[in-house]
Each structure stands twice: as C-alpha cells, then as structure tokens.
Amino acid sequence: MIFGKKDHLVGLDIGSSFIKVAEIKVTGKGHVLNKLGMSRIPPGSIVEGRIADMAAIADTIRLLFKTQKIREKNVAISTGGHSVVIKTINTIVKDEAQLHDTIYSEAEQYIPYDIDDVNIDYQVLGESDFSPDQMNVLLVAVKKDLVSEYIELIQLAGLNPKIIDVDTFALQNVYEILPYENREKTTLLIDVGASKTSLNILKANASLMMRDTMSGTNQIIEEVSSQFDISPDEAEQVVNGEINDVANQDAIGEISRQVAQSWCSEICEVVNTYQSGVNDEKVEKIILSGGGVFVEGFKDGLLSELEADVSIINPFECLLVNERKFPASYIEKVAAMAAISIGLALRRVDDK
Ligand SMILES: Nc1ncnc2c1ncn2[C@@H]1O[C@H](COP(=O)(O)OP(=O)(O)OP(=O)(O)O)[C@@H](O)[C@H]1O
Ligand SMILES: [Mg+2]
Incomplete structure (x- = not known):
C-alpha cells in the first residue's frame, strides 16, 4: 500500500x-x-x-x-x-554545535543578502585538500x-x-x-534550461564546484522572435520544430548554433578555470540535461572543445x-x- x-x-x-x-x-x-x-x-x-x-x-x-x-x-x-546561493567554505574542524555557530556567524561574508533574509542550510563535505585540520562545508542560502x-x-x-x-x-x-561506472572520474553535470544553466563538478558523488549562469534556450527564442518579428510563443514552437518554418530554417539553425557556441565557450571557461586550480583534475565526463540538449551544435561543440565523454x-x-x-x-x-x-x-x- x-x-x-x-x-x-x-x-x-x-x-x-x-x-x-x-x-x-x-x-x-x-x-x-x-x-x-x-x-x-x-x-x-x-x-x-x-x-x-x-x-x-x-x-x-x-x-x-x-x-x-x-x-x-x-x-x-x-x-x-x-x-539561491551555494558556496563551498573552508573552516577548521569543529564539532557539530561549534560548526553550527560558526556557519551562522560567518555566513554573511559569503552571501550577498542580509542574513535575516535567508534560510541557511549546510552539509560537511569532508576534509580539506589543504590541511587535515580543515574541512569543506557546503553552504546553501535561499532567500x-x-x-x-x-x-x-x-x-x-x-x-x-x-x-x-x-x-x-x-x-x-x-x-x-x-548506473554509471567509474564514479572516480571527475564528472560535470550541466542542466541548460530556458532561463538558466547549472554546472556541477563531481567526483565520487561529492560536489567540487557548483555554478549557475543566465544562459538558456530563451536566448534563441528571443533572437528568433526579434529577427523574424514573431511572438515569443510562436518563436518557441518554430525553434522546437513544432511549426515547420522552411523558409527561415537556415537562419534559425544559424541562431541556434551561435547561441550553442556561446554556451560552449562559457562552459569551457568554467572547466578550464577549475582544471587550473591546485589539486584539481581534468573533467573526464560530461552529462547533459534540460531542454538545451536539443539545441543544434551544443553537444558537438562540447565534444570538440573539451577532451571529455559527453552524454545526455x-x-x-x-x-x-x-x-x-x-x-x-x-x-x-x-x-x-x-x-x-x-x-x-x-x-x-x-x-x-
Ligand atoms: N526540440 C527542441 N529544440 C530546441 N529547444 C527545445 C526543444 N525542446 C524543448 N526545447 C526548449 O527547452 C526549453 C525547456 O527546457 P527545460 O524544461 O529544461 O527548461 P525549464 O526547466 O523550464 O527552464 P529553467 O530551468 O531555466 O527555469 C524550452 O525553452 C524549450 O523551447
Ligand atoms: Mg529547469
């Protein structure tokens, strides 16, 4: 039951x-x-x-x-x-009660909002790479x-x-x-939605870096809507292939590819910054989600720019x-x- x-x-x-x-x-x-x-x-x-x-x-x-x-x-x-603010912070090893107090007294420096305006949650990620006396804590603040x-x-x-x-x-x-194999490989989860993109670099199921950006499929819809002078609603259906706009197919494809290229550049920048950090390893696997996966040139762009397996x-x-x-x-x-x-x-x- x-x-x-x-x-x-x-x-x-x-x-x-x-x-x-x-x-x-x-x-x-x-x-x-x-x-x-x-x-x-x-x-x-x-x-x-x-x-x-x-x-x-x-x-x-x-x-x-x-x-x-x-x-x-x-x-x-x-x-x-x-x-929503997500940060990994570093603090000296503490017991649970001390950690709670430290998080609440120090959170303000990591969050661009008044501490009274947010709900705070945190999770201990483990020992810091830099010192066994320190630990990494994932801090989440939501307005x-x-x-x-x-x-x-x-x-x-x-x-x-x-x-x-x-x-x-x-x-x-x-x-x-x-059922993914080899979770020891550094893996990047990417969700490209309509109005935002979330990036999450993981290793052995632990998150190493998270970032949200403002990229999304709305960029394509807005561009198609303004270039062809149609409503955003209609533009979305044209982009998704629900309306077949044969006359403008090439131009729409070109807009999609350009936006996809800008997403790839943004993602490469994040990956390269991550990979150039101390102790940080190469991203070997990329897993895509969100409506952005359908956009022409996105998956292939990542495949050609990054030396990683890319799957949906x-x-x-x-x-x-x-x-x-x-x-x-x-x-x-x-x-x-x-x-x-x-x-x-x-x-x-x-x-x-
Ligand atoms: N076949 C397709 N080709 C191109 N774009 C598509 C296709 N199918 C869906 N999309 C686009 O994907 C978007 C929806 O993706 P998704 O559901 O991941 O976004 P969302 O969760 O609503 O947005 P967000 O997470 O940014 O708030 C829509 O803008 C839709 O037009
Ligand atoms: Mg979404």
Missing part, C-alpha cells in the same frame, strides 16, 4: 518554461515510474526564478495533476537562480521571500510543499543512483518503466527535461 505511506511524495519541477511532474512507486522489485507529465507555462510567468504570475502557474499545476490523475498532495519542489512565494504557489494549487530542494541537488540526486542523461535508467504506459519513444523524448522532477520524486518526506 504505497500511497498510504506517510513519506510518499510527488516530484514537481517548476521550470520557467515547462512544469514537470513525476511520481515513483517503491515496490519489492525496485522503483517504478508511476506518473510523468509536463506542461508549458505562459512566457513571462516566472522571471529570474521569481513567480510573476502566481494564478497562471497554480492553474497549470492543478490541471497537470488532474490530467495525469495524480491524487497525492505532498510534493517536493526545487528552486534555483539568483535567490526567505522566495521560499514563501513558492509555498504560497503550491498551496494555491491545492498541494502541500513538503520539501523545497535546489535544482542542482535534485539533479545530483538522480545522477547518484544512475537518462533518468529512467534507475527506474522500472512499463512500456505500455510510457512508450519508449516518449521516454526518450522527455528524458533530458524530466531529470530534475525524477530527482525530486526520489526524495522522501523525512529527507533533509
């Missing part, structure tokens, strides 16, 4: 262009994909991670739950962008007004927000249970998927965009 379990919840990834929802059943045979769906939200409803049109998004979420016949009300959501905004949204949609995660961590959560994430590899319910062609199409919602759906109510 899985749905009676008190720790059960649904993963809800509220992206700035697509809302994705996933529900996973835990059975004796393993984790089974039970529900999966996504829905576009009107452009401009979420701007820089902040909710601009609460009623419209709440309606979309409610409708998505209805069409997917999801009855569970407990959800895990995630946030990202400007209002309180952002958290209350998302709680209000979820409640307006008739749901209970049980976990508020960070996009990058939800993605890492999926990566950690996927398949979050369903860690799940049992009934092909009659979710045809392979559908699963393949949505894999890259669904990864964060799967990472959220794998959380349990009592997770931190």
Whole structure:
C-alpha cells in the first residue's frame, strides 16, 4: 500500500518554461515510474526564478495533476537562480554545535543578502585538500521571500510543499543512483534550461564546484522572435520544430548554433578555470540535461572543445518503466527535461 505511506511524495519541477511532474512507486522489485507529465507555462510567468504570475502557474499545476490523475498532495519542489546561493567554505574542524555557530556567524561574508533574509542550510563535505585540520562545508542560502512565494504557489494549487530542494541537488540526486561506472572520474553535470544553466563538478558523488549562469534556450527564442518579428510563443514552437518554418530554417539553425557556441565557450571557461586550480583534475565526463540538449551544435561543440565523454542523461535508467504506459519513444523524448522532477520524486518526506 504505497500511497498510504506517510513519506510518499510527488516530484514537481517548476521550470520557467515547462512544469514537470513525476511520481515513483517503491515496490519489492525496485522503483517504478508511476506518473510523468509536463506542461508549458505562459512566457513571462516566472522571471529570474521569481513567480510573476502566481494564478497562471497554480492553474497549470492543478490541471497537470488532474490530467495525469495524480491524487497525492505532498510534493517536493526545487528552486534555483539568483535567490539561491551555494558556496563551498573552508573552516577548521569543529564539532557539530561549534560548526553550527560558526556557519551562522560567518555566513554573511559569503552571501550577498542580509542574513535575516535567508534560510541557511549546510552539509560537511569532508576534509580539506589543504590541511587535515580543515574541512569543506557546503553552504546553501535561499532567500526567505522566495521560499514563501513558492509555498504560497503550491498551496494555491491545492498541494502541500513538503520539501523545497535546489535544482542542482535534485539533479545530483538522480545522477547518484544512475548506473554509471567509474564514479572516480571527475564528472560535470550541466542542466541548460530556458532561463538558466547549472554546472556541477563531481567526483565520487561529492560536489567540487557548483555554478549557475543566465544562459538558456530563451536566448534563441528571443533572437528568433526579434529577427523574424514573431511572438515569443510562436518563436518557441518554430525553434522546437513544432511549426515547420522552411523558409527561415537556415537562419534559425544559424541562431541556434551561435547561441550553442556561446554556451560552449562559457562552459569551457568554467572547466578550464577549475582544471587550473591546485589539486584539481581534468573533467573526464560530461552529462547533459534540460531542454538545451536539443539545441543544434551544443553537444558537438562540447565534444570538440573539451577532451571529455559527453552524454545526455537518462533518468529512467534507475527506474522500472512499463512500456505500455510510457512508450519508449516518449521516454526518450522527455528524458533530458524530466531529470530534475525524477530527482525530486526520489526524495522522501523525512529527507533533509
Ligand atoms: N526540440 C527542441 N529544440 C530546441 N529547444 C527545445 C526543444 N525542446 C524543448 N526545447 C526548449 O527547452 C526549453 C525547456 O527546457 P527545460 O524544461 O529544461 O527548461 P525549464 O526547466 O523550464 O527552464 P529553467 O530551468 O531555466 O527555469 C524550452 O525553452 C524549450 O523551447
Ligand atoms: Mg529547469
């Protein structure tokens, strides 16, 4: 009786262009994909991670739950962008109580916001590379007004927000249970969404560097919309291939390739800066997710500029998927965009 379990919840990834929802059943045979769906939200409803049109998004979420016949009300959501600050800090080894006090008294110097305006969380990553007397601590600060905004949204949609995660961590959560070999290789997870890109360099499942940038598929949509004088809505459908604009296909391809090239340069810069640091090793593996993976020239650009294996994430590899319910062609199409919602759906109510 899985749905009676008190720790059960649904993963809800509220992206700035697509809302994705996933529900996973835990059975004796393993984790089974039970529900999966996504829905576009009107452009401009979420701007820089902040909710601009609460009623419209709440309606979309409610409708998505209805069409997917999801009855569970407990959800895990995630946030990202400007209002979330993630830093790795270095401090001398302390016991738990001392560490707590140090984090709260020193956090201000790492966060560009007033300490009273943020919720702080942290996790000890391990011993510092520089000295055994020091430890690395992952510090996460999320603006309180952002958290209350998302709680209000979820409640307006008739749901209970049980976990508020960070996009990058939800993605890492999926990566950690996927059957990848050789986790000792330095690996870069990249999520290119509509309005932001998150980078996370990992080794043996521990994060070594995280960064968010403002790059995303909206750059292509905005350029197509302005060059061809069409609405952003129409431009998105043209870019995604939903409308076949044969006359302008070459020009659209060129815009996509140029934007993809700028993403590659930005990513190479981060990778090169990381690799030139003390003790830092070469990034050997890159795993892509988000709608950006579909953009012409992006994957190939990374392959030609970096000496690393580049692949697209398949979050369903860690799940049992009934092909009659979710045809392979559908699963393949949505894999890259669904990864964060799967990472959220794998959380349990009592997770931190
Ligand atoms: N086949 C395709 N070709 C080009 N772009 C595509 C394709 N399919 C989806 N996209 C684009 O990917 C974007 C959606 O990706 P994703 O769902 O990862 O973004 P998001 O999570 O909503 O955004 P963010 O995480 O930045 O808030 C949309 O802008 C969409 O137009
Ligand atoms: Mg996203």
